[in-house]
Amino acid sequence: MNIKVLFFASCRDLIGTGERKMTLPDGATVMDLISELASEQTRFIDMAPSLMVSVNQAYVERDSELQEGDEVAFIPPVSGG
């Protein structure tokens, strides 16, 4: 399946881009996506525990299954206001 992945703030700086198109096996979960990203950028594994994840703009848990066309975002602890 093909998904769009968004990165913000410190996470965007680490990955080096704000948006990536990625292809994952059918049935892949958020955790599988994290593992894939960590295999490319090892420091992502250190950051991952502090990140929230959203799918199609709603917060989800790590075991959520992804679907074709999903918009996934990695969200560092927010600091608006």
Place this chain on the structure above:
Amino acid sequence: MAGDVYKIQDNEIKPDALYDAVLADSDGAVTTFAGVVRDNTKGRGTSYLVYDAYRDMAEKKMREIGDEVKEKWEIDCVGILHRVGRLEIGEISVLIAISSPHRKASLEACHYAIDRLKQTVPIWKKEVWTDGGEAWIEGDPSALAAR
């Protein structure tokens, strides 16, 4: 005609427009809160701030906050604006205006709304200090457990 407003914007926040947007003839109170850029963080001089947002989701989460306060208090309209990009000292980063028939509801709702915004809305602040350093500021990770 008063209405709700939830917006991430690049340009300067002007308080009067939001005040006018939420106020109807049946209201007896409007409470506004403005967050502004301070010139230091714990004594370290701030040069300017840069805000980043996941725009579509941020506006959606701000609307959810508006829906929450309307469930908890007798509220007429809710307006929440947050600016992104580079902000100078003294400029408004966030503005909330809440109208209600009676003052207590809008006072309490406004306090609740800014606290919730800082917990759930995907917006980030980068501090650029006068000593040349800069860093993305991270909020309390446990706050999102209350999303």
